[in-house]
Structure formats: structure tokens, C-alpha cells
């Protein structure tokens with residue numbers, strides 16, 4: 001195990017894990033999901049999911065990884081034996097598919113960065129129709145996405161390089177600063193109050209079964225849970241780290257970025273008189289309109305840096321997604337790291353092509369005969385959501401019934417002298433033994449039904 005490498009410092013792990021968590025999920029997906037699912041009601045349920053279900057799962061994943069010191073497959077196999085390794089493979093596969101469409105959306109963000117900084121995007125008359133043609137103009141998108149995958153692979157091929165740790169130290173505070181600046185700007189616009197009200201004042205009648213499912217799936221996605229990403233990162237963590245504390249900090253960092261992204265977007269949406277429920281195009285349309293209203297120079301600088309930061313946030317996530325299958329092949333098949341990384345990256349890029357072509361240019365990929373998933377990209381993303389929630393659920397059963405909660409406690413008290421006998425221990429105990437397995441089992445079944453057949457017959 002000694003030659004697998006470790007994070008060079010405590011802060012290195014935290015940054016990498018927070019970098020994995022903070023990504024398109026926070027800035028792109030969270031605001032549009034909140035917009036289509038009731039605003040404040042969504043936020044409220046989302047926060048409950050994080051506290052009650054996600055933090056314990058995160059703690060479990062990191063602990064499994066550190067204890068076993070192996071990739072997702074190898075860790076389950078080592079601690080569980082028998083067929084448990086398949087649970088790791090299930091997660092690895094989910095990660096491969098997530099990266100396939102994630103990289104396409106990252107390409108969009110990269111394209112917007114270029115179009116705003118160096119092109120004439122800020123003089124467009126209609127950003128809704130611009131976005132529609134932008135995502136169907138394949139040749140440049142192909143290059144943007146390919147470029148993104150190549151950069152990801154370059155970094156992963158080097159191992160967890162010091163460059164990434166250092167770059168994160170600048171990028172993460174930079175992201176916060178720009179977010180806060182944009183929030184202040186958007187709060188001063190006319191009718192911003194309506195946006196704040198939509199986002200922060202829950203109206204109970206807006207909370208439906210859908211709100212719950214989407215919030216749960218989003219929470220898993222945003223925290224990078226359920227597919228062994230944090231098992232893999234956990235396997236590079238040294239024994240002097242306090243896992244519970246790290247999980248808390250990572251969750252807070254991630255949740256605060258999502259929260260702030262919503263606080264930036266909704267006042268803008270309402271002050272522009274726009275519709276919050278417009279789906280994946282939301283930030284691409286609304287934010288560019290806001291940047292345009294700042295004038296040609298300021299808009300270019302602020303808009304350009306904003307999309308650049310989104311790209312950085314996405315990059316630290318794509319790195320973590322590519323690391324999971326790569327670590328598996330390096331650890332289990334004893335293949336050399338560099339060719340593995342390039343091979344897997346190429347394969348995943350090809351797997352992403354149907355998603356790239358699914359926004360209208362190929363009608364077959366745009367109108368799937370599947371409930372709730374209008375295009376191929378949403379379909380894959382829905383399937384992956386299901387894989388994350390079920391994967392997290394099965395991880396709880398793995399700890400509860402196979403590895404045993406006592407072993408989890410032992411692992412968690414390494415690097416945390418005050419853990420044994422603490423309130424935290426009781427919380428982790430109840431959460432992993434009862435709350436998560438029971439609630440996640442019920443919700444997994446309902447989420448699957450919802451995505452494939454719909455639940456209107458059940459909830460009206």
C-alpha cells in the first residue's frame with residue numbers, strides 16, 4: 001500500500017474533498033432544481049437531507065476508505081469479502097456515467113467563459129435562444145468538452161499533485177468572493193425581494209413528494225456520495241486525521257456554496273421578471289443577462305471570471321470522478337497509472353457523446369419515451385442519481401450488517417481522542433444503524449418508481 005501515495009497534508013485532503021463536492025452541482029444544478037421545485041421548500045428539505053442522511057454516509061465512506069486503504073472495489077472486498085466488491089463496482093460504474101455527462105456540461109461552462117471573455121456574447125438580444133443554439137452547435141462544444149477531459153486527465157495522471165492543492169487554495173476563496181460580490185449586486189436590484197422571498201420563505205403547500213426526491217438526489221450528488229468517491233479519497237487519508245470533523249467541514253463548505261448560489265440567482269431571476277422553473281438553462285440564461293446589464297467592460301470581467309471559476313469548480317470535481325475508476329484499475333489490475341488514466345478518460349469522453357448530441361440536434365436523443373427524462377442527458381443523470389442514493393443505502397447496510405458499526409466507531413476514534421462515548425458517537429450509531437438504512441431504503445424505492453413510472457398515482 002505504501003506506494004499508492006497519500007494526501008500531503010490534512011488541508012490537502014480537505015481541499016480535494018471539498019473540491020470534489022463543490023462543482024456544477026452547487027452552482028448550476030442546485031439553483032435550477034430549487035427553481036423548478038418550489039424554492040424555499042426545496043432548500044429546507046435539502047438541508048434536512050444533508051444533516052440527517054448525508055453527513056453519516058460521508059463519514060462512513062471516508063472511514064471505509066481509510067480503514068481498507070484501497071479503491072472502491074478493493075475496500076468493500078477487503079472489509080466485506082464475498083460479493084461485497086460488486087457494490088464498489090456499482091459505484092465505479094455510476095461515476096463513469098456521471099463524468100460522461102458532467103464533462104459535457106463543463107464544456108458548456110467553458111464555452112460561456114470564452115464567449116463572454118473574448119466573444120460578443122454580451123451583445124446578444126435573447127439569451128434563451130442563444131443558449132438553445134449554443135448547446136446544439138457541436139463542433140466547438142466537442143472541442144470544449146474534449147479540452148476539459150484532457151485537462152482532467154493531465155492532472156489525474158500526475159497523481160494528486162501539489163499544483164491542484166495549491167490552485168484550490170486560491171480558487172476556493174476566489175469562488176466565495178465572486179459569489180458574495182454577485183449576491184450583493186443582485187440584492188440591490190429592483191424586485192430582488194420577491195426572489196429572496198421565493199428562496200427563503202417556505203410555503204408548505206409547495207413541498208411535494210417530488211421536492212423530497214429531488215432534494216435527496218441533489219444532496220447525494222452535491223456531496224459526491226454514494227459511488228465510492230470518498231472511499232477512494234479516504235484511502236489516501238492518514239491516520240491522524242479527524243474524519244468526523246473533516247466530514248463536517250466538507251459538508252458545510254459544499255452546502256454554503258449551494259446556498260449562496262441560490263441567493264445570487266433568485267433575486268436576479270425575479271428582478272428580470274424571468275421564470276425560476278426553466279430547468280438546466282437557468283444560470284446560463286439569467287446570469288448572462290445580468291452580466292450584460294453591467295455594461296461591456298464590467299460585464300466582461302465579472303462574467304468571464306464567474307464562468308472561469310465555475311470551470312475550476314467543475315475541474316476539481318471531474319478530477320475526483322476520474323480518479324475513482326483509475327484507482328480501481330491501478331489497485332486491482334496492477335496497471336500503470338498514466339495509460340489507465342488516458343484510456344479511461346477517452347472512453348468516458350466517447351460515452352458522453354450521446355449526451356452532447358441530446359439537446360435537439362439529434363431528435364431521437366432529445367425525446368426519449370421515458371417518464372420524466374426528456375433528453376438523454378437528463379436520462380443518464382436520473383439513472384446516476386438513483387445509483388447514488390441506492391449506493392449510499394447499501395453502504396449503510398454494509399456497515400450495519402457486514403463490517404459492523406463497532407468497527408466504524410473504532411476507525412472514527414483514530415485521530416479523534418474525544419470521539420468514544422461522545423454524543424457524536426451516538427448520533428453516528430443511530431444514523432448508520434437505523435435512520436439511514438430505513439429512510440434510504442424507502443426513498444430508494446420511491447425514487448426509482450418516480451423516475452420510471454411516476455408517482456402521481458400514489459401522491460396525487
Ligand code: TRP
Nearest residue numbers: 021023024025221222224229317
Ligand atoms: N459533487 C460534484 C458537484 O456537485 C460532482 C461530483 C464529483 C460527484 N464527484 C462525485 C457526484 C462523485 C457524485 C459522486 O458538482
